[in-house]
Amino acid sequence: MSYLQLSDITKTYGHFTALDNVSLSVDKGEFVTFLGPSGSGKTTTLMIIAGFEKASAGTVEVGGQSISQLAPHERNIGIVFQNYALFPHKTAVENVYFPLQMRGVSRTQGLRQAEDMLSLVGLKGFGHRHPKELSGGQQQRVALARALVFEPSLLLLDEPLGALDKNLREQMQIEIKRIQRSLGVTTIFVTHDQSEAMSMSDRIVVFEKGRIEQAAAPLDIYHRPQTSFVAAFIGESNLIPATISSAAGKTAENPALGAFDYAGADNALSDGQKVTLLIRPEHIKLSRNPIEGRRNVRMTVETIVNYGDNALVIGRAGEVTMRVRVLGADVVIIKEGEECCISWMPESVFVITK
Amino acid sequence: MNLFMRWTGILVVIFIAAPLVIVVPMSFSSANSLQFPPPGYWLGYYRAYFTNPDWLIPTWNSILIATATTILTMILVVPATFALVRHKFRGKSFADLMMLMPLAVPHIVMAVGYYSYLGDLGLVHSHLGVILAHTCLSVPIAFLVLSANLKGFDRNLERAAQSLGASPTKTFMHITLPILRPGLIISALFAFVQSFDETVVAIFISGRDAATLPRKMFDSIRQEADPVIAVISTLLFFLVLIGIAAPYFVSALRSRAPKPSRPAGAH
Numbered sequence: 301m302s303y304l305q306l307s308d309i310t311k312t313y314g315h316f317t318a319l320d321n322v323s324l325s326v327d328k329g330e331f332v333t334f335l336g337p338s339g340s341g342k343t344t345t346l347m348i349i350a351g352f353e354k355a356s357a358g359t360v361e362v363g364g365q366s367i368s369q370l371a372p373h374e375r376n377i378g379i380v381f382q383n384y385a386l387f388p389h390k391t392a393v394e395n396v397y398f399p400l401q402m403r404g405v406s407r408t409q410g411l412r413q414a415e416d417m418l419s420l421v422g423l424k425g426f427g428h429r430h431p432k433e434l435s436g437g438q439q440q441r442v443a444l445a446r447a448l449v450f451e452p453s454l455l456l457l458d459e460p461l462g463a464l465d466k467n468l469r470e471q472m473q474i475e476i477k478r479i480q481r482s483l484g485v486t487t488i489f490v491t492h493d494q495s496e497a498m499s500m501s502d503r504i505v506v507f508e509k510g511r512i513e514q515a516a517a518p519l520d521i522y523h524r525p526q527t528s529f530v531a532a533f534i535g536e537s538n539l540i541p542a543t544i545s546s547a548a549g550k551t552a553e554n555p556a557l558g559a560f561d562y563a564g565a566d567n568a569l570s571d572g573q574k575v576t577l578l579i580r581p582e583h584i585k586l587s588r589n590p591i592e593g594r595r596n597v598r599m600t601v602e603t604i605v606n607y608g609d610n611a612l613v614i615g616r617a618g619e620v621t622m623r624v625r626v627l628g629a630d631v632v633i634i635k636e637g638e639e640c641c642i643s644w645m646p647e648s649v650f651v652i653t654k
Numbered sequence: 655m656n657l658f659m660r661w662t663g664i665l666v667v668i669f670i671a672a673p674l675v676i677v678v679p680m681s682f683s684s685a686n687s688l689q690f691p692p693p694g695y696w697l698g699y700y701r702a703y704f705t706n707p708d709w710l711i712p713t714w715n716s717i718l719i720a721t722a723t724t725i726l727t728m729i730l731v732v733p734a735t736f737a738l739v740r741h742k743f744r745g746k747s748f749a750d751l752m753m754l755m756p757l758a759v760p761h762i763v764m765a766v767g768y769y770s771y772l773g774d775l776g777l778v779h780s781h782l783g784v785i786l787a788h789t790c791l792s793v794p795i796a797f798l799v800l801s802a803n804l805k806g807f808d809r810n811l812e813r814a815a816q817s818l819g820a821s822p823t824k825t826f827m828h829i830t831l832p833i834l835r836p837g838l839i840i841s842a843l844f845a846f847v848q849s850f851d852e853t854v855v856a857i858f859i860s861g862r863d864a865a866t867l868p869r870k871m872f873d874s875i876r877q878e879a880d881p882v883i884a885v886i887s888t889l890l891f892f893l894v895l896i897g898i899a900a901p902y903f904v905s906a907l908r909s910r911a912p913k914p915s916r917p918a919g920a921h
Contacts, residue, residue, distance in 0.1 A: 350817055352813055371821075372813070375817070379813070381810045381813070389832045399818035399819050403819055446818065450818070450819065
C-alpha cells in the first residue's frame with residue numbers, strides 16, 4: 301500500500317516541459333532519493349509535492365488523500381532547504397518551536413518539545429544561539445529538527461548536504477539516516493551526488509529530462525540499470541554498443557571486440573537486436589597475459605590515473621575506449637603505452653536495451 | 655607619500671567639520687547677529703528659540719509634515735516595493751523608472767511644478783500640500799532603501815515558514831516583517847529626514863501657515879541673520895549625533911548585561 305502517490309505529474313513552463321508524466325509510489329517510512337543532473341526535474345517534483353509549484357496535470361496523494369489542492373501550509377510536510385533557511389531573527393530553539401507555535405502549542409510546552417528535538421539531532425544546549433552563531437553542520441541539524449518536530453507526514457530534503465565539506469557531509473549522511481530511521485518518517489531526499497544516493501537510500505529514483513529513468517534499490521540501479529543514461533550516471537561504466545547474435549546462446553557481438561557472453565538481462569531479447577553492454581570498470585581484471593576461463597581482450601594503455609589506494613587505467617581495445625579500475629598495489633605491473641590483457645566474466649556483462 | 659595622504663585626510667576632516675566648530679560656539683554667542691568668533695557667551699538665543707512662537711510653530715510644522723510624509727510614504731512604498739521587486743508585470747520597467755523620477759529631476763523644477771499643480775487644487779500654503787509634495791520626493795529614497803533590502807531577502811525563508819504551517823499572512827507577520835524591520839526603519843528614517851531637511855519645495859508652497867523650519871531659517875538668514883539659526887543647527891546636529899550613536903550605546907549596554915549561562919562543552 302503506497303503512502304505517497306504521484307500520478308501522471310506533468311509540469312510545463314510555456315513550451316518547456318519540466319516534468320513529463322511522472323508517476324511514483326513511495327511506501328510509509330521509506331527513504332527515497334531523487335537523483336539526477338540539474339534541470340532533470342527532481343527539484344520541480346519536490347516543489348510540487350511541497351505545494352510551492354502547481355503541477356500542470358496529475359495528482360499528489362498522501363495516505364490515500366489528494367493534497368494537490370492544498371496550500372503549502374496546509375500540507376503538513378517538513379522541508380530542509382539547501383541553505384537551511386533558518387529564521388535569522390529567532391534562536392535555534394525558537395526556530396524549532398515555530399511550527400508548533402503555528403499549530404497553537406503553548407510556548408512553555410512548545411519550547412520543551414523543541415529542546416527535546418534539538419537533543420535528538422545532537423544539539424542539546426545550543427537552543428539559545430542564533431543561526432549565525434552556529435556552524436554549517438549545526439544549522440543543518442536545527443533545520444532538520446525544525447522540519448521534524450511537528451511530526452510531518454513527509455520529510456523533504458532538498459540537497460541539504462551540498463554546502464557542507466566532505467567529512468561533515470559523510471557524518472551528516474549517517475546522522476540523517478539514523479534520525480530518519482528512529483522516527484520512521486517517510487523521506488524524499490534530492491541530490492545530484494550519486495554516492496550520497498547510494499549510501500542513504502532504500503530506493504533511488506533517477507530523473508532525466510523531466511522523466512523517471514528508473515526507480516529501484518541502490519544496488520539494482522548500480523548492477524541492473526535499465527537505460528544507458530542510468531548506467532553512465534551512476535558509477536563509472538564501460539558502455540559497449542553491440543548486436544545480439546544469439547538470444548538463446550546469450551551472446552552479443554561488437555565489431556571491434558568480437559563476441560561477448562552475457563549472463564542475463566532484464567528484458568526479453570531477440571536476435572539482431574541493437575543493445576548496449578555494460579561492464580563496470582571494477583569488474584575488469586588487468587593482466588600481462590590472458591587468464592583462462594575469462595573473456596580476454598588486448599588493450600593498449602593510454603592513461604593511468606593513480607588515486608593511491610586504487611587507480612583508473614584507460615586504454616584502447618580495438619576502436620573502443622575501456623576503463624579499468626585496479627587496486628593501487630596492482631597498477632605497478634603496467635606502464636602507459638604498453639599493451640596488456642583485460643578480462644571479465646560473463647556475469648559482469650549486463651545488457652541494456654534502452 | 656604616506657605623510658601627504660595623512661595630511662590630506664586630516665585637512666578634509668577639518669574642512670568638513672569646520673562649520674560645526676563655527677556654528678556650535680555661535681549658538682552660545684551674545685552678539686545680536688551671526689558673528690564669529692563670538693564676543694561673549696550666553697544662553698539667550700536658546701531661550702529665544704524655545705519661547706518664540708515664530709520659531710516654535712515652524713518646528714511643529716516640520717515635525718508634523720515630516721511625520722505625515724513618512725507615514726504616507728511607507729503606506730505607498732511598502733506595497734510598491736514588493737510588487738516591483740517580486741513580481742513581473744507589463745510596464746514594470748516603466749513603473750520602476752517613474753518611482754525614481756523625482757530623484758533625477760532638480761528640486762527647483764519639481765517645486766515649480768508643485769506650485770502650479772497644488773495651486774490649482776487650492777493646496778498651496780497648506781500642510782497637506784507640503785505633505786503631498788514631500789511624499790513625492792521621499793518615495794524614491796524610501797523605495798531605493800527598501801528594495802535593496804527586499805532583493806537580499808531569501809525567499810526560502812518564506813517557503814520554509816509556509817511548509818512549517820504558517821499561512822501567507824502569518825508568514826508575513828512572523829518572518830518577512832521582522833526580518834525586514836531594520837530596512838523598513840531606515841527607509842522610514844530617510845523619508846523623514848528628506849522631508850525635515852527639504853527647503854526648495856517648502857519655500858515655494860509652504861507659505862506662512864505651513865512654513866517649515868528650513869524655510870523659516872532661510873527667511874531669517876536673508877532678513878536678520880538671527881543667531882537662533884545657530885541654535886537650531888546645533889540642536890539638530892546633536893539630535894543626529896544621538897541618533898547615530900544610540901545603536902552603539904544600546905548594543906554596548908546589551909553586551910554588558912549578564913548572559914544566560916552556557917552549558918560546558920557547547921563548542
